[in-house]
Amino acid sequence: MMKIVVLSGAGVSAESGIKTFRDGNGLWENHDIMEVASTEAFKRNPALVLDFYNQRRRQLQTVEPNSAHIALAELEKHHDVTIITQNVDDLHERAGSTDVIHLHGELLKARSTVDENLILEWKDDLNIGDCCDNNHQLRPHIVWFGEMVPMIEVASEIIEDADAIIIVGTSMQVYPAAGIIQYAKANAQVYFIDPNPSINPTKRISVYAEKASTGVPKVVEKLASMS
Ligand code: OAD
Numbered sequence: 001m002m003k004i005v006v007l008s009g010a011g012v013s014a015e016s017g018i019k020t021f022r023d024g025n026g027l028w029e030n031h032d033i034m035e036v037a038s039t040e041a042f043k044r045n046p047a048l049v050l051d052f053y054n055q056r057r058r059q060l061q062t063v064e065p066n067s068a069h070i071a072l073a074e075l076e077k078h079h080d081v082t083i084i085t086q087n088v089d090d091l092h093e094r095a096g097s098t099d100v101i102h103l104h105g106e107l108l109k110a111r112s113t114v115d116e117n118l119i120l121e122w123k124d125d126l127n128i129g130d131c132c133d134n135n136h137q138l139r140p141h142i143v144w145f146g147e148m149v150p151m152i153e154v155a156s157e158i159i160e161d162a163d164a165i166i167i168v169g170t171s172m173q174v175y176p177a178a179g180i181i182q183y184a185k186a187n188a189q190v191y192f193i194d195p196n197p198s199i200n201p202t203k204r205i206s207v208y209a210e211k212a213s214t215g216v217p218k219v220v221e222k223l224a225s226m227s
């Protein structure tokens with residue numbers, strides 16, 4: 001069994017119908033990202049931010065995992081797989097992946113605005129007035145711009161142990177997420193799948209310049225045949 005780490009971004013969910021951040025018109029679902037995904041935005045206009053994430057949460061209930069999520073889940077039959085995702089959707093879990101680390105939080109969770117460790121499952125809309133048991137307003141359990149990424153240390157340690165790394169659907173522009181690749185072993189093989197790849201192939205990096213739905217199953221088939 002190999003230890004395989006997957007680093008996924010918005011592109012893996014694009015074909016399920018969830019928009020990426022930096023493709024197209026530079027807006028995210030018609031918003032400047034800093035207007036909806038930053039601590040300043042939540043201070044300035046909490047209702048707008050809550051409403052934006054309510055829409056994302058509702059949209060998530062209408063979409064399904066695609067063949068890339070499903071292939072990654074199937075890879076667990078052959079290898080020890082950990083998925084480190086920048087995505088806040090639950091499509092990797094719904095496809096059947098059992099070891100998923102969300103670097104940027106989870107849409108289906110809410111947390112206290114006062115105690116960041118008080119985290120609740122949250123499937124419905126989240127509104128002003130929705131409070132935890134300590135009577136503090138709840139907010140989406142999302143890592144916004146301007147906030148620390150608490151899972152980054154755990155993720156860096158996991159990537160250190162990887163024999164192979166699959167990177168899929170990320171522009172590799174957002175740090176610290178993009179930086180964890182530097183913790184990989186020098187001989188870890190990297191498979192990079194993105195129709196618009198941000199890196200060039202080398203002896204160690206195989207680039208699949210195609211969509212996740214076709215590229216991921218190819219890489220999974222290749223890895224499944226290796227012991
Ligand atoms: P980006 O929107 O920056 O990049 C999406 C990547 O997916 C691009 O490289 C596209 O070429 C690629 N892509 C598009 N369609 C694809 C498909 N069908 N198959 C495979 N790849 C495809 O998204 P991320 O890199 O995930 O953070 O963005 C990182 C973070 O920036 C997000 O987690 C988010 C955002 O700010 C927060 O909200 C905190």
